[in-house]
Amino acid sequence: MSQEKNLKINTDDSEGSYEPHTPGGHAADASQPTMPVYHRQYGNPAPLGLLAYGTVFLAASLFNINARGIHNGSLVLLFAMFYGGIMQTLVGMWEMFLGNTFGATVFATYGGFNMSYGALYLPGVGVQALYTDANGVLSPDFEQAVGIYLLIWDVITLLFLIGCLRSSAPVVWTFGTTVVALTLLAANSFTGIQSLAVAGGVFGLCAAAGAYYAALAGFYSPTVTFKWIKLPPMSLAYSEV
Template identity: 40%
Template sequence: MSQIDLEKSHSPVVSHRRLGNPGPLGLFSFASTTFILSLINVQARGVATPNVVVGMAIFVGGLVQLLAGMWEFAVGNTFGATAFSSYGGFWMSYATILIPGSGIIDAYATTPEELPNALGIYLIAWFMFTFMMLIGALRKNVSFIALFAFLAATFALLAAGQFTAKVNITKAGGALGIVTAFIAYYCAVSQLLVREESFFTLPMGDIPKRD
């Protein structure tokens, strides 16, 4: 046996692990943060001040979802990477608005009538982004179509609630947000329950791809 063969025989076998699916992580993070904020928007249990969601928005809806988006790039899923990274940024930016030290809300102290309109503009921008993501989801599956459709409607109603200062419109947006959160939970569980490791799976309503 040659020296080269001898070295090969003693070389450790390196097994390359397949990258896992970051989808469930991103969807669960999005769903949980959306669920909490939406309950506040409908004023569940009399809670109307949204600041309790700041921690969730920074670390779960924000950081964890951003990480999931970066891992989606690694596995070659541009759609998932764009969605998770962008909504991770949304939650971080929303939390920043609510943090007193950021000075964002304080900047409207002398012109408080501008704040609802400013927040409405902020939410409209995310409605536009979500609508474009909805267009991108049309050939994905029924679950994602429903998710982005309800999320777009949620942003539209929340923006309208800010522009009109009508609490009932904001509550309607919160109600749609709760529905959106449960759809996201369903999508997360569906991707988590892989056929090789689960007793059952949940359908996503796949749409046939173009030839």
């Protein structure tokens, strides 16, 4: 006999209800047990991207100001290619998945910038070889081309600066100082004046500091560190309050 035939209807008017019951007197429930609902949580990839951004600028800027008397800054290629390039590109993809178009565009763009900057000086890529004559002398055109290259990224950064004016003070500071740094470095490539490279390095250090602050404000929380270790995000978002 089917389950439906074993059910009886409670028609007690005093209770004013019509509820099916099993032969044992229990309320009938033919529904399937519900599956537990899991709400997937996603982390915030922005601090990783900001740390990568700041670290590349920190390394490059230290070499630009000739820290410790070092004049060969080739080591910065490691930061640019593997940390700045790869990590920021991945962060850009993750931001796109999370629906943050601005963050995805910024991080993926700077990931490409870092990898292309690294490739510019890698012998295996051969860009410098194209500007070298038969005697191994580097053509003056190379520095002029690098200046144009930096100016193009300077314009892109300026566009990002305009687009982030209502985000937070550290982010605006980071993009603003990056614009100045790239302008000075491009001018150094055009003119060969070393003091411009040093000035660009100083502003690059300021950009790195802003990126680090924005990153730490994003992941310093009571779940990972002490409550009193907290950086205010300094949001510039519009509020009617």
